[in-house]
Amino acid sequence: MAFYEQHIHAKPTTFLSKYIFSFDHKVIGKQFLWYGIFFLGIGGMMALLIRWTLAFPGQAFPLLGPFLFPDSNGIVPPDTYAMLFTLHGTIMIFFAITPILIGAFGNFCIPLQIGARDMAFPVLNMLSFWLAFASGIVLLISLCLPLGAASGGWTSYPTLSTMIGQPGLGQTLWCLSLFMLGISSTMGAINYITTIIVLRAPGMGYFDMPLTVWGLGLTAVLNAIFLPVLGAGLLLLIFDRVFGTTFFLAGAAATSGTGDPILFQHVFWIFGHPEVYILILPAWGIVSDLLSFFSRKPAFGMKATALSMTTITILSTIVYGHHMYTTQMSPLLTQTFMMLTMTISIPSAVFFANWLGTLWKGSIRFDSPMLFALGVVFVFGLGGLTGLYLATVTTDLYLHDTYFVVGHFHYTMAASVLLGGFAAVYFWFPKMFGKMLNETLAKIHFWLTMLGLNGVFMGMMIVGYAGMHRRIYNPFVYEFLHKLIPINTFISVSAILMGLAQLFFVWNFIHTLLKGEKAQQNPWNVGTLEWTIPSPAPHYNFDKIPVVKCGPHEFSNPNVKDKDFQYQTEELVQA
Ligand code: HEM
Ligand SMILES: [Cu+2]
Numbered sequence: 023m024a025f026y027e028q029h030i031h032a033k034p035t036t037f038l039s040k041y042i043f044s045f046d047h048k049v050i051g052k053q054f055l056w057y058g059i060f061f062l063g064i065g066g067m068m069a070l071l072i073r074w075t076l077a078f079p080g081q082a083f084p085l086l087g088p089f090l091f092p093d094s095n096g097i098v099p100p101d102t103y104a105m106l107f108t109l110h111g112t113i114m115i116f117f118a119i120t121p122i123l124i125g126a127f128g129n130f131c132i133p134l135q136i137g138a139r140d141m142a143f144p145v146l147n148m149l150s151f152w153l154a155f156a157s158g159i160v161l162l163i164s165l166c167l168p169l170g171a172a173s174g175g176w177t178s179y180p181t182l183s184t185m186i187g188q189p190g191l192g193q194t195l196w197c198l199s200l201f202m203l204g205i206s207s208t209m210g211a212i213n214y215i216t217t218i219i220v221l222r223a224p225g226m227g228y229f230d231m232p233l234t235v236w237g238l239g240l241t242a243v244l245n246a247i248f249l250p251v252l253g254a255g256l257l258l259l260i261f262d263r264v265f266g267t268t269f270f271l272a273g274a275a276a277t278s279g280t281g282d283p284i285l286f287q288h289v290f291w292i293f294g295h296p297e298v299y300i301l302i303l304p305a306w307g308i309v310s311d312l313l314s315f316f317s318r319k320p321a322f323g324m325k326a327t328a329l330s331m332t333t334i335t336i337l338s339t340i341v342y343g344h345h346m347y348t349t350q351m352s353p354l355l356t357q358t359f360m361m362l363t364m365t366i367s368i369p370s371a372v373f374f375a376n377w378l379g380t381l382w383k384g385s386i387r388f389d390s391p392m393l394f395a396l397g398v399v400f401v402f403g404l405g406g407l408t409g410l411y412l413a414t415v416t417t418d419l420y421l422h423d424t425y426f427v428v429g430h431f432h433y434t435m436a437a438s439v440l441l442g443g444f445a446a447v448y449f450w451f452p453k454m455f456g457k458m459l460n461e462t463l464a465k466i467h468f469w470l471t472m473l474g475l476n477g478v479f480m481g482m483m484i485v486g487y488a489g490m491h492r493r494i495y496n497p498f499v500y501e502f503l504h505k506l507i508p509i510n511t512f513i514s515v516s517a518i519l520m521g522l523a524q525l526f527f528v529w530n531f532i533h534t535l536l537k538g539e540k541a542q543q544n545p546w547n548v549g550t551l552e553w554t555i556p557s558p559a560p561h562y563n564f565d566k567i568p569v570v571k572c573g574p575h576e577f578s579n580p581n582v583k584d585k586d587f588q589y590q591t592e593e594l595v596q597a
Pocket of ligand 2: 341
C-alpha cells in the first residue's frame with residue numbers, strides 16, 4: 023500500500039478548537055470516554071432502581087425515591103419500571119459500552135498503534151462525536167416527556183413500540199436517537215476501516231498489528247454493514263408512528279393494508295446478533311494483547327487468534343434466527359439456525375485455547391489491567407457456555423425470556439465488555455493523561471466488582487432456570503415464584519455492592535487526573551508503537567512516522583540482553 027503523505031498541522035490554540043471541536047483523535051477519544059462514563063453512571067442508577075423494585079416490591083426507593091416519584095411516595099410505579107429497564111438496556115449498550123470501547127479506545131488506539139498521525143478523516147471523526155452527543159441529548163430529553171420515555175424494551179418490538187403500545191413521543195424520540203447514533207457509528211466505522219487500511223506505518227503488515235486493532239477493525243466492518251439495517255428498521259418504525267404507515271402493524275390495528283410485527287424482529291436481530299459481537303470484539307482484542315503483555319510471552323497462536331476472530335465475525339452474520347425460535351418459524355429453519363450457531367463454538371474454542379496457551383508458563387504480572395483481562399476470560403467462559411443452552415432449540419423454548427437469558431447476555435456482553443473496558447482504561451490511562459492510576463484502589467475496584475458482578479449474574483441465571491420471567495414488575499404476585507424472594511434480595515444486594523465498588527474507580531480517576539504522579543513513557547514495558555512516544559501522547563503523535571520491523575508481542579527473547587521486550591521499531595533479534 024502506498025502511504026499517504028501525513029502532514030503535521032499547526033497545533034490548535036483556542037479553547038474551542040483544542041477541547042471542543044477538536045480534530046485530534048486523542049481528544050475525540052477522551053470526549054467519548056467522558057460521554058461513556060457519564061451514561062454508565064445513569065444506566066447504573068437505573069439498574070439499581072430496577073433491582074430495588076425486585077428485591078423490595080412496594081417499598082420506597084431510599085433517599086432519591088421521593089424526589090423521582092413524588093406521586094407514588096417514592097415507590098417505582100409499574101410504567102416507570104418498564105421505562106427503566108428499556109432505557110437501562112439502551113443506555114448501557116449504545117451510550118456507555120459502545121462509546122467507551124469503540125469511541126474512546128477505537129479513536130485513541132488505532133492511529134497510535136499503527137503509527138499514524140491521526141485518523142484518515144479527522145473532520146468526519148469530529149462530526150461523529152458531535153452527532154453522538156446530539157443523539158444522547160435526544161434520549162435524555164425523552165425522559166422529561168409527559169407520557170414518559172420509551173418502555174418497550176431495548177429491542178422495541180412492535181406492537182409494544184407502535185402507537186398502540188406507546189402513544190407518547192418517547193418511543194419516537196428513542197427511534198430518532200438511535201437512528202442518529204447509528205449514523206454517527208457508521209461514520210466512525212468508515213473512518214476506522216480506512217485508517218487501518220491506508221495509514222499503517224511502513225513495514226506493518228496486517229499480522230503486525232496489535233490484536234486490539236484487529237478487534238476494533240472487525241467491529242468497524244460489522245458496524246458499517248449492520249447499523250444501516252437497524253437504521254432502516256427504525257426509519258420504518260418512525261413512519262408507522264408518525265405517518266400512519268403499517269409496516270409493522272397487523273390485523274385490526276392496520277387500517278391501510280397489513281404489515282407484520284415479526285418483520286421487525288427479523289430486521290432487529292439481523293442487526294442485533296452482529297451487534298453483540300460489535301461490542302465484544304474490541305474487548306477480545308484488548309484482552310488478547312494484555313494477556314500476552316502481562317505474561318511476558320508472545321501471544322500464543324497470534325495468527326490463529328486473529329483468524330478465529332475474523333471467522334466468528336463472519337459467522338455472526340448468519341445466526342440471528344436463534345433469537346426467534348419462539349416465533350413459530352419452521353422447524354427446518356430453527357434447526358438450521360441452531361446448527362449455524364453451534365459452528366461458532368469451533369473458532370471460539372480455538373480462540374479460547376489460545377488465551378490459555380498465552381498464559382501457560384508465562385511469568386504473569388498481576389497489575390490491574392491484567393486482573394481485569396483475566397476477569398474477562400472467566401466471565402466470558404461462563405457466558406459462552408450458557409449460550410449453548412439458548413442456542414439449542416429444545417432448551418431455549420423453556421429458557422427463552424426468562425432471567426437465564428438476562429444472566430447469559432450480561433455475562434457475555436455486560437460483564438466481559440465492562441471488565442475489558444476497565445482493563446483498557448487502567449492500561450492506557452498513562453498514555454492518555456500522562457498520569458498513573460493508583461494500583462491499590464484499582465485492585466479493590468476489581469475484586470469488589472468481580473464479587474458483585476458474579477453475585478448478580480449468577481443469581482439471575484439461577485432464578486431464570488427456576489422459571490422467573492424477565493421484565494415483570496412484581497414477580498411475587500405469582501405463588502410459584504415466592505421461594506425466589508431471598509435469591510432476588512441477594513442479587514439486589516450484590517448489585518448495590520457492584521455499584522458502590524465503582525466509587526473507587528471514580529475517585530481514583532478524578533484524584534489521579536488532578537493530583538496523580540507523572541507516568542513514565544512506557545510504564546508497562548510493552549513494545550507496541552504508542553509506547554515509543556512520550557506520555558501523554560504529543561500533538562500529532564509521531565515526529566517521524568515509525569518504520570515497523572517486528573510483531574507486537576516480542577517478549578522474553580533470550581537473545582535480547584538488557585530488557586525482556588522489543589519495540590516494534592527494532593529489528594527482531596535472532597540467535
Ligand atoms: C459474543 C458474546 C455474546 C454476546 C455479547 C451475547 C449477547 C446476547 C444478548 C444481548 C442476548 C439477549 C437478547 C435479548 O434481549 O433477548 C442473547 C441471547 C442469546 N444468546 Fe448470546 N451472546 C453471546 C454469545 C453467545 C453464544 C456463544 C451463544 C451460543 C453458543 C449465544 C446464544 C444466544 C441465544 C441462542 C440467545 C437467545 C436466547 C433467547 O432469547 O431465548 N450467545 N445473547
Ligand atoms: Cu445472537
